[in-house]
Amino acid sequence: xxxxxxxxxxxxxxxxxxxxxxxxxxxxxxxxxxxxxxxxxxxxxxxxxxxxxxxxxxxxxxxxxxxxxxxxxxxxxxxxxxxxxxxxxxxxxxxxxxxxxxxxxxxxxxxxxxxxxxxxxxxxxxxxxxxxxxxxxxxxxxxxxxxxxxxxxxxxxxxxxxxxxxxxxxxxxxxxxxxxxxxxxxxxxxxxxxxxxxxxxxxxxxxxxxxxxxxxxxxxxxxxxxxxxxxxxxxxxxxxxxxxxxxxxxxxxxxxxxxxxxxxxxxxxxxxxxxxxxxxxxxxxxxxxxxxxxxxxxxxxxxxxxxxxxxxxxxxxxxxxxxxxxxxxxxxxxxxxxxxxxxxxxxxxxxxxxxxxxxxxxxxxxxxxxxxxxxxxxxxxxxxxxxxxxxxxxxxx
Amino acid sequence: xxxxxxxxxxxxxxxxxxxxxxxxxxxxxxxxxxxxxxxxxxxxxxxxxxxxxxxxxxxxxxxxxxxxxxxxxxxxxxxxxxxxxxxxxxxxxxxxxxxxxxxxxxxxxxxxxxxxxxxxxxxxxxxxxxxxxxxxxxxxxxxxxxxxxxxxxxxxxxxxxxxxxxxxxxxxxxxxxxxxxxxxxxxxxxxxxxxxxxxxxxxxxxxxxxxxxxxxxxxxxxxxxxxxxxxxxxxxxxxxxxxxxxxxxxxxxxxxxxxxxxxxxxxxxxxxxxxxxxxxxxxxxxxxxxxxxxxxxxxxxxxxxxxxxxxxxxxxxxxxxxxxxxxxxxxxxxxxxxxxxxxxxxxxxxxxxxxxxxxxxxxxxxxxxxxxxxxxxxxxxxxxxxxxxxxxxxxxx
Numbered sequence: 001x002x003x004x005x006x007x008x009x010x011x012x013x014x015x016x017x018x019x020x021x022x023x024x025x026x027x028x029x030x031x032x033x034x035x036x037x038x039x040x041x042x043x044x045x046x047x048x049x050x051x052x053x054x055x056x057x058x059x060x061x062x063x064x065x066x067x068x069x070x071x072x073x074x075x076x077x078x079x080x081x082x083x084x085x086x087x088x089x090x091x092x093x094x095x096x097x098x099x100x101x102x103x104x105x106x107x108x109x110x111x112x113x114x115x116x117x118x119x120x121x122x123x124x125x126x127x128x129x130x131x132x133x134x135x136x137x138x139x140x141x142x143x144x145x146x147x148x149x150x151x152x153x154x155x156x157x158x159x160x161x162x163x164x165x166x167x168x169x170x171x172x173x174x175x176x177x178x179x180x181x182x183x184x185x186x187x188x189x190x191x192x193x194x195x196x197x198x199x200x201x202x203x204x205x206x207x208x209x210x211x212x213x214x215x216x217x218x219x220x221x222x223x224x225x226x227x228x229x230x231x232x233x234x235x236x237x238x239x240x241x242x243x244x245x246x247x248x249x250x251x252x253x254x255x256x257x258x259x260x261x262x263x264x265x266x267x268x269x270x271x272x273x274x275x276x277x278x279x280x281x282x283x284x285x286x287x288x289x290x291x292x293x294x295x296x297x298x299x300x301x302x303x304x305x306x307x308x309x310x311x312x313x314x315x316x317x318x319x320x321x322x323x324x325x326x327x328x329x330x331x332x333x334x335x336x337x338x339x340x341x342x343x344x345x346x347x348x349x350x351x352x353x354x355x356x357x358x359x360x361x362x363x364x365x366x367x368x369x370x371x372x373x374x375x376x377x378x379x380x381x382x383x384x385x386x387x388x389x390x391x392x393x394x395x396x397x
Numbered sequence: 398x399x400x401x402x403x404x405x406x407x408x409x410x411x412x413x414x415x416x417x418x419x420x421x422x423x424x425x426x427x428x429x430x431x432x433x434x435x436x437x438x439x440x441x442x443x444x445x446x447x448x449x450x451x452x453x454x455x456x457x458x459x460x461x462x463x464x465x466x467x468x469x470x471x472x473x474x475x476x477x478x479x480x481x482x483x484x485x486x487x488x489x490x491x492x493x494x495x496x497x498x499x500x501x502x503x504x505x506x507x508x509x510x511x512x513x514x515x516x517x518x519x520x521x522x523x524x525x526x527x528x529x530x531x532x533x534x535x536x537x538x539x540x541x542x543x544x545x546x547x548x549x550x551x552x553x554x555x556x557x558x559x560x561x562x563x564x565x566x567x568x569x570x571x572x573x574x575x576x577x578x579x580x581x582x583x584x585x586x587x588x589x590x591x592x593x594x595x596x597x598x599x600x601x602x603x604x605x606x607x608x609x610x611x612x613x614x615x616x617x618x619x620x621x622x623x624x625x626x627x628x629x630x631x632x633x634x635x636x637x638x639x640x641x642x643x644x645x646x647x648x649x650x651x652x653x654x655x656x657x658x659x660x661x662x663x664x665x666x667x668x669x670x671x672x673x674x675x676x677x678x679x680x681x682x683x684x685x686x687x688x689x690x691x692x693x694x695x696x697x698x699x700x701x702x703x704x705x706x707x708x709x710x711x712x713x714x715x716x717x718x719x720x721x722x723x724x725x726x727x728x729x730x731x732x733x734x735x736x737x738x739x740x741x742x743x744x745x746x747x748x749x750x751x752x753x754x755x756x757x758x759x760x761x762x763x764x765x766x767x768x769x770x771x772x773x774x775x776x777x778x779x780x781x782x783x784x785x786x787x788x789x790x791x792x793x794x
Binding site: 139142143267268269270271272276277279280283284289290291292293296325351 | 536539540664665666667668669673674676677680681686687688689690693722748
């Protein structure tokens with residue numbers, strides 16, 4: 001189907017895709033990240049869950065509130081309105097669905113509403129979240145803008161939450177460098193929240209993407225902000241917290257990244273600033289790596305990000321079977337070039353006396369190899385690091 | 398012997414201590430930290446090395462320059478002048494010699510010249526080095542003064558190098574809080590270098606101590622500053638770098654602390670400040686823990702510092718025989734109270750799945766015990782943590 005403007009609309013009811021339509025319907029009724037519904041969908045299908053909900057036959061306690069929302073759900077109408085507004089729907093398995101989002105289990109998004117032209121997977125493949133406080137200081141805003149511009153300059157997409165303060169500076173910094181940026185919203189992707197960002201969002205949608213789990217017209221809630229943070233962490237190769245109070249949305253995003261095994265980074269600041277206190281807590285607890293510029297961010301996401309290159313479904317990663325220490329060592333071996341044992345010991349914290357034995361075992365299985373510079377990836381290690389076919393990214397920078 | 402003022406002078410020639418006199422003589426001739434001389438002294442005695450030097454019979458290449466200085470050496474005169482100026486000498490084994498200085502091997506100090514009343518071991522037992530750039534920013538100077546005052550308030554001695562900038566603010570902060578401070582100089586302890594600190598040094602000597610390896614009257618050199626940094630690290634339970642350029646004296650002090658197994662801490666600052674860049678390098682390389690106030694500093698030196706409680710010579714620490722992981726776990730168990738397995742896993746980085754097994758082994762040997770709060774030190778662990786008899790410190794805070 002094409003709209004009057006001749007624009008291709010991938011997600012339309014007449015694809016005959018009952019599952020897709022059910023996900024659109026569910027997204028109008030079910031809160032993002034609902035684990036009960038997520039479990040049912042994983043066990044059967046969105047279509048079956050939607051039918052059960054319509055038949056008031058959903059075998060889950062505590063979803064009574066969703067029944068009340070059923071009258072609002074009209075997936076055909078939602079998709080038509082969205083298409084007219086240049087908004088499309090992506091569901092898992094679609095061309096353009098980021099494999100990186102497959103790590104959520106029962107908290108997997110049912111779908112994503114997407115406003116803007118570029119492919120979401122292409123845009124987020126080399127992406128970093130730059131997040132932080134709304135009540136940012138001049139220092140934080142300056143650093144966020146510079147960092148985002150430098151990341152964009154180096155070909156990385158800046159993902160943030162579209163809020164005032166750090167988020168806005170990050171988006172604007174990337175746009176100013178003629179780079180890509182993605183805003184992940186806790187409301188409909190057609191809703192300007194905060195209202196003062198209507199122009200910013202229009203610009204982001206023109207040159208990047210606005211995405212979210214909520215259907216058009218929905219407004220944000222505190223709960224939706226927290227689930228939105230999960231999507232920011234999920235879409236990116238790592239999260240940089242620029243400024244944050246100790247308890248903050250940015251700290252929440254960092255926790256999501258940690259849970260997903262993505263690197264968390266924090267920008268230090270004056271110890272006299274409460275807006276840097278959250279960053280220092282992340283550094284002190286060793287949750288976050290200390291980063292002071294874009295090159296350092298890329299060093300972190302380029303290295304570890306390559307290790308997290310999406311594992312296709314049904315394809316069990318043999319690295320998962322390695323014991324923790326050998327796996328840690330393997331993950332510290334750079335994607336390109338080689339690394340001395342000393343550096344590996346420092347990177348991994350593994351006792352240098354044990355390290356050589358571990359490397360020997362990894363070598364005999366083909367994970368790593370020796371060269372003149374120390375240890376590099378072996379045949380098996382390289383195969384596992386190679387991005388999936390058709391992936392536009394070169395992996396670690 | 399007592400001086401005319403009736404002051405006791407511990408280190409005088411008429412103690413008949415030939416070894417002490419030889420060390421005084423050598424300190425006038427030999428540069429601090431000279432490993433060649435240090436090795437000879439360790440193998441024989443200072444007296445023998447001094448005799449060989451006098452007889453031009455020293456079997457070491459490259460010490461010809463020291464022969465040229467022989468005419469300057471007059472240990473009797475040096476000691477008399479020093480005593481008249483309220484300066485005493487401490488040699489290894491003396492009452493008041495800090496056991497903490499015994500980790501240097503061939504770079505052990507021959508002696509220390511000490512100006513001021515308090516006992517050096519008592520004053521430095523609970524001490525932290527607060528060091529940093531001479532060309533400090535207002536931010537760094539503010540943080541150094543606050544940190545030092547808070548450390549002093551909590552009963553910790555602030556040790557620094559008496560330089561302009563961070564060092565001076567640290568000394569002054571401790572003095573302002575009516576606390577103790579020790580300046581470690583790269584020149585004679587009677588020499589005001591920099592000259593602008595003559596009044597500061599007089600105040601430090603009145604209420605704390607000025608110490609150094611160089612005999613009275615000696616002036617500093619670049620080389621002596623580096624060796625002085627080794628003494629700052631050696632005298633303290635840990636080193637805090639407040640502000641530092643990437644290559645700096647403070648970074649050198651931090652490396653010494655690292656080599657001695659003492660914790661290194663760094664205060665973060667704006668990433669836009671080159672004076673914080675050295676701190677961020679220490680944080681990024683995981684050389685330093687991130688600290689933002691005195692309580693966090695004490696948490697670090699209180700915990701690990703207790704583990705480094707001086708091991709008396711000839712007394713082999715059975716912890717040395719533990720494999721690295723159990724030893725790491727044991728060292729993370731707090732000196733007082735207890736700790737959950739979760740926290741131990743976080744502190745040590747040991748895989749939680751292995752941690753309980755390791756704790757079980759440590760328990761069966763008496764190193765650790767269980768209580769309602771988790772894991773605490775067992776009988777053997779407590780015995781090993783207890784400070785030596787006569788030590789005035791309570792150990793970890």
